[in-house]
Amino acid sequence: MITAxxxxxxxxxxxxxxxxxxxxxxxxxxxxxxxxxxxxxxYKKALEExxxxxxxxSFIVSTGYGRRAIDYGNTSVTEIMANATGAYWVGxxxxxxxxxxxxxxxxxKVIALEKGGHIxxxxxxxxxxxxxxRFLENMANVLGVSLEExxxxxxxxxxxxxxxxxCTVFAESEIISLISKRAKKEDIIxxxxxxxxxxxxxxxxxxxVREPVFFDGGGSKNIGIKKAxxxxxxxxxxxxxxSQFIIALGAAIVAFKLATKQQK
Amino acid sequence: xxxxxxxxxxxxxxxTQEKENPILERRYEEEPYSEPGKTEEFRKKILxxxxxNLKSMQSKKNRPKAMAYFDKIVTGSRExxxxxxxxxxxxxxxxxxPEEILYAADVIPIRLCAGSFDTMDVAExxxxxxxxxxxxxxxxxxxxxxxxxELCEIAVVPTSCDAKKKMGYYLADYMPVWMLHLxxxxxxxxxxxxxxxxxxxxxDAVEKFAGKKISKKALEDSTKLLRKxxxxxxxxxxxxxxxxxxxxxxxxxxxxxxxxxxxxxxWTKNVSLLCDEIEKNIERGIGVxxxxxxxxxxxxxxxxxxxxxxxxxIEKAGMAIAVDQSCVGxxxxxxxxxxxxxxxxGLMQAIAERYLSPSICPCFTVNDDRFDNLTELIKAYxxxxxxxxxxxxxxxxxxEAETVKKILEKENIPMLKVVTDYSKEDVGQLSTRIEAFKExxxxxxxxxx
Numbered sequence: 001m002i003t004a005x006x007x008x009x010x011x012x013x014x015x016x017x018x019x020x021x022x023x024x025x026x027x028x029x030x031x032x033x034x035x036x037x038x039x040x041x042x043y044k045k046a047l048e049e050x051x052x053x054x055x056x057x058s059f060i061v062s063t064g065y066g067r068r069a070i071d072y073g074n075t076s077v078t079e080i081m082a083n084a085t086g087a088y089w090v091g092x093x094x095x096x097x098x099x100x101x102x103x104x105x106x107x108x109k110v111i112a113l114e115k116g117g118h119i120x121x122x123x124x125x126x127x128x129x130x131x132x133x134r135f136l137e138n139m140a141n142v143l144g145v146s147l148e149e150x151x152x153x154x155x156x157x158x159x160x161x162x163x164x165x166x167c168t169v170f171a172e173s174e175i176i177s178l179i180s181k182r183a184k185k186e187d188i189i190x191x192x193x194x195x196x197x198x199x200x201x202x203x204x205x206x207x208x209v210r211e212p213v214f215f216d217g218g219g220s221k222n223i224g225i226k227k228a229x230x231x232x233x234x235x236x237x238x239x240x241x242x243s244q245f246i247i248a249l250g251a252a253i254v255a256f257k258l259a260t261k262q263q264k
Numbered sequence: 265x266x267x268x269x270x271x272x273x274x275x276x277x278x279x280t281q282e283k284e285n286p287i288l289e290r291r292y293e294e295e296p297y298s299e300p301g302k303t304e305e306f307r308k309k310i311l312x313x314x315x316x317n318l319k320s321m322q323s324k325k326n327r328p329k330a331m332a333y334f335d336k337i338v339t340g341s342r343e344x345x346x347x348x349x350x351x352x353x354x355x356x357x358x359x360x361x362p363e364e365i366l367y368a369a370d371v372i373p374i375r376l377c378a379g380s381f382d383t384m385d386v387a388e389x390x391x392x393x394x395x396x397x398x399x400x401x402x403x404x405x406x407x408x409x410x411x412x413x414e415l416c417e418i419a420v421v422p423t424s425c426d427a428k429k430k431m432g433y434y435l436a437d438y439m440p441v442w443m444l445h446l447x448x449x450x451x452x453x454x455x456x457x458x459x460x461x462x463x464x465x466x467x468d469a470v471e472k473f474a475g476k477k478i479s480k481k482a483l484e485d486s487t488k489l490l491r492k493x494x495x496x497x498x499x500x501x502x503x504x505x506x507x508x509x510x511x512x513x514x515x516x517x518x519x520x521x522x523x524x525x526x527x528x529x530x531w532t533k534n535v536s537l538l539c540d541e542i543e544k545n546i547e548r549g550i551g552v553x554x555x556x557x558x559x560x561x562x563x564x565x566x567x568x569x570x571x572x573x574x575x576x577x578i579e580k581a582g583m584a585i586a587v588d589q590s591c592v593g594x595x596x597x598x599x600x601x602x603x604x605x606x607x608x609x610g611l612m613q614a615i616a617e618r619y620l621s622p623s624i625c626p627c628f629t630v631n632d633d634r635f636d637n638l639t640e641l642i643k644a645y646x647x648x649x650x651x652x653x654x655x656x657x658x659x660x661x662x663x664e665a666e667t668v669k670k671i672l673e674k675e676n677i678p679m680l681k682v683v684t685d686y687s688k689e690d691v692g693q694l695s696t697r698i699e700a701f702k703e704x705x706x707x708x709x710x711x712x713x
Contacts, residue, residue: 065692080700107693118711119704124697126683126690206669 002052003059003259005251006043006073007082008035008066011105011133011218014245015042017052018252020260025050026245035066043072059259063251065106077254079104079247080111080122086250087214088117092238098210101200101229101237102247103219105133108200112207123203131199133218135168139192142175143185150189154224157190164195171195190224197228204233213237216246286465287418288436288443296437297389303409309382310410313570314339320576321514326552328545330538331515334522338569342525343411346372352474355416357402358424359591359623360446362615364601365467367486367528369474374412375524376419377592378402379568381686383410390434396657397686398566399427406438412525418473420466422446424627425660442469450620450628463616480608487601487611493528496535497597503542504587505645508551510542513562513585514575517593521569524596552584558705559586561647563638563668565655566592571686574653574694581698587645589638595624626660634664635671642677649705651698652681678705 002024007014013031017024027045031038039062047054062073063082079102087100100111108131109124125131140147154160161183165171171192178188196219213235219225220243230237240246290296318335321327346353354366355376366373383404384397390407391400405413421432422444432441445462447455471477500519503510519538523531545551560578562585567574578585588594599622603614624634642650650672654662665681672679680701684690 065696078696078700078703080696081703107696116711118707119700121678122697122700122704123681124693124700126693 001058001256001259001263002056003061003252003255004043004046004057005082005248005253005255006039006060006062006064006070007079007245007248007251008039008062008064008070009079009105009218009247010065010107011137012244013038013042013064013066014248015039015046016245016248016252017046017050017057018249018256020256023245023249023252024052026242026248028244031066035069036071039066039070039072059255059262061251061255061258063247074255075258077251079107080109080119080124082247082250082254083109083216084111084113084117084119084250085253086246086248087111087216087240088113089249089253090214090240090246092212092214092240094212094236094238097212097214099204099207099213101204101213101215101220102217103131103133103196103200103215103225104217105137108132108203108217108219110200110203110207112210121207123206125199125203130167130171131196131203135171135196136192136219136222138168138172139175139189142172143179143188145185145189148221150193151221151223151225153186154190154193155186155227157184157186159184159187160190160194161187162194163188163191190228193222193224193228194232197225197232200229201232209233209235211235215239216243218244220244286442286469288433288441290437292437298407298409298438299386300409302386306382306408306410310380310570311339313380313382317514317518317570317572321512321518324512324552326545326550327515328511328538328541330534330541331518333534333537334515334518337522337526338518343415346412346415346525352417353412353415354418354420354470354473355413356420357428358422359596359625360422360424360444360619361420362463362466362619363528364483364487364490364611364615365463365470365478367489368478368482369470369476371470371474374416375596376402376405376413376416377524377566377568378405379566379571379686380404381571381688383408384686391431394657395431396425396427396565396655397571398568398655398658399431401568401686403431403435406435418442420444424625425658427657442466446627447620448627448629450623451630456616456620459620460613460616463612463619467612480606480611483608483611484606487603487615490528491600493523493532493535494597494600496532496539498600499539500535500542501587501594501598503539503546506546506551508546508549508555509553509557509559509584509586510546510551512552512579513588513593514572514579517567517572517575517588517590518569520593520596558583558649558702559645559647560584561587561589561638561641561645561650562593562653563589563650564653564661564665565658566590567653568592573686573688573691574651574682574684577691577695577698578651581695581702583698583702585651586647587641589624589634589641591625594641626664631664635667638668639671639675642675647677648709649701650677650679651701652679654681654683656683656685678708 025046027042060073062076067076111122112120114120353372378401384400386407387400387403418440420442601618
């Protein structure tokens with residue numbers, strides 16, 4: 001039996017195919033203006049690239065902010081549930097995961113797990129984009145650096161500059177004034193990472209940080225943020241392979257569980 | 265107070281003989297900012313928001329038929345009725361104003377706390393942007409000259425939270441405002457004394473306003489009348505404990521909201537009719553949610569008609585609010601005035617006690633009563649989880665959230681904290697969180713089985 005999980009995020013849409021034991025395929029695209037189109041695209045891409053026919057898919061679960069906007073899928077779960085399920089399944093070399101940090105396009109969240117991977121509690125940012133991927137993307141634009149380069153840039157910094165504003169709009173003008181004062185790009189970027197991590201640390205503190213800590217979502221690919229979070233929390237953080245796909249994988253696992261239940 | 269006055273008198277001569285005027289009035293010559301040209305437009309907007317709420321509420325299965333009365337009052341006739349009555353009208357904020365004294369003087373009380381998103385914008389010309397939505401919304405009613413605010417000749421604002429204190433000051437540019445001095449340490453003897461004095465001063469002010477003395481008989485009658493209202497309300501609350509939830513939180517809050525401006529006697533009668541119907545429904549096994557629906561408790565900042573955003577989201581997620589702990593819901597009418605002695609001082613004492621010591625407003629420095637009440641409600645209404653609703657910039661409820669979180673952890677009751685306002689832009693994110701909260705509760709319950 002094969003199932004699919006589709007994670008319609010605010011920036012990217014991801015699909016993972018799963019057979020109960022391993023990931024059979026995955027695909028990613030930009031969500032842009034049409035979540036439905038993006039979902040269809042990643043689903044077909046994942047199937048075609050792995051030469052799996054549509055008929056073999058017995059259950060599809062959608063998740064992410066656009067989970068309801070798509071025609072695909074038998075049912076949907078929230079990204080919090082999908083994230084917990086995916087992360088718990090992937091695991092971490094240090095043992096059973098207790099805390100998940102997810103940095104997505106317009107959301108950042110911290111999930112506390114209890115034994116067995118069940119959600120004990122969670123915190124999510126409110127409507128403000130501070131502390132999310134969108135914030136970083138905007139700042140990268142202002143600095144004329146690509147999103148992917150931010151991490152390596154920040155590692156060069158010896159004197160991170162404190163960015164006081166976490167508001168995207170204010171931070172932008174703060175950065176513009178720093179640029180005009182000829183501050184080093186790497187120092188500004190390192191400062192931005194610290195500023196973002198602070199916002200996440202506040203959420204983590206609300207729940208209490210228990211190790212091992214698992215870090216996923218698009219933001220986890222940024223080594224600078226990982227470092228900043230580790231510094232601020234005083235713990236080592238584990239970033240899994242394909243960290244951007246964990247939520248889609250979680251949805252596929254939920255789909256597998258539901259399909260198994262249905263068969264019984 | 266007397267001692268102080270004597271000292272003052274000795275020092276200054278007899279200048280303090282005359283009681284100082286406690287009413288705030290306009291400070292400037294010029295007219296304050298208002299938008300009378302927009303009154304009609306906004307009246308329609310507010311009515312639309314009400315109609316939208318009602319449409320969704322009326323479409324729900326098994327809604328008690330007796331709700332029709334409250335639907336009618338909230339969209340209709342009360343304004344004209346009050347005008348025709350020719351009575352004096354007093355507007356007030358919060359849950360601290362003794363309506364007993366007002367009814368005794370034949371004054372119509374209207375609670376002015378507003379939940380309308382549309383009226384917030386105009387308030388920002390005067391109040392800063394970073395003020396809680398409730399205060400901005402209410403203030404906007406005055407700027408726009410909207411009912412029922414416009415019927416009130418005077419407003420009473422308790423010194424509860426910072427936003428209210430300063431709003432009163434600005435409101436005084438539009439209408440006379442009496443700032444009711446609410447002590448912030450409610451359990452101290454000094455506070456109780458101060459509050460009782462304040463109640464007497466309030467009575468004097470109401471007498472002046474109404475142009476008539478409040479007799480012992482009148483106060484006794486009004487206290488008994490409102491006691492009947494409390495009794496009917498308590499019966500209503502008791503019925504909400506039914507296993508099969510008999511009424512939605514939206515309907516419940518509408519009923520309480522209507523009490524803000526309805527005639528107390530008629531309201532009581534209609535709540536009794538509603539209770540009769542609900543009682544029968546419970547006997548017949550009729551409820552508004554299915555048997556296994558997750559039961560939640562809603563606590564925190566006020567959810568005032570027509571701002572039912574958070575209730576919409578919870579409803580759409582397929583959960584039900586079994587009970588709330590809110591000053592515009594359960595807490596507005598819950599406490600009875602317990603009279604020990606039917607004399608004027610006895611009545612005044614009882615009234616003062618009712619409005620101070622049982623209050624669970626976070627404006628009090630120590631507010632353990634709220635936390636005790638919360639755990640009691642959780643048990644009595646058998647709730648599976650708590651939604652802690654905070655209106656952005658309502659610092660007091662925000663600051664108490666940490667304490668509540670710790671208490672609920674001990675009780676092993678999951679809690680979701682949401683910070684939001686009257687605008688609709690965060691509905692998507694709130695839905696995700698509330699749905700995830702549901703998934704979490706379901707998994708928990710599965711684990712317990």
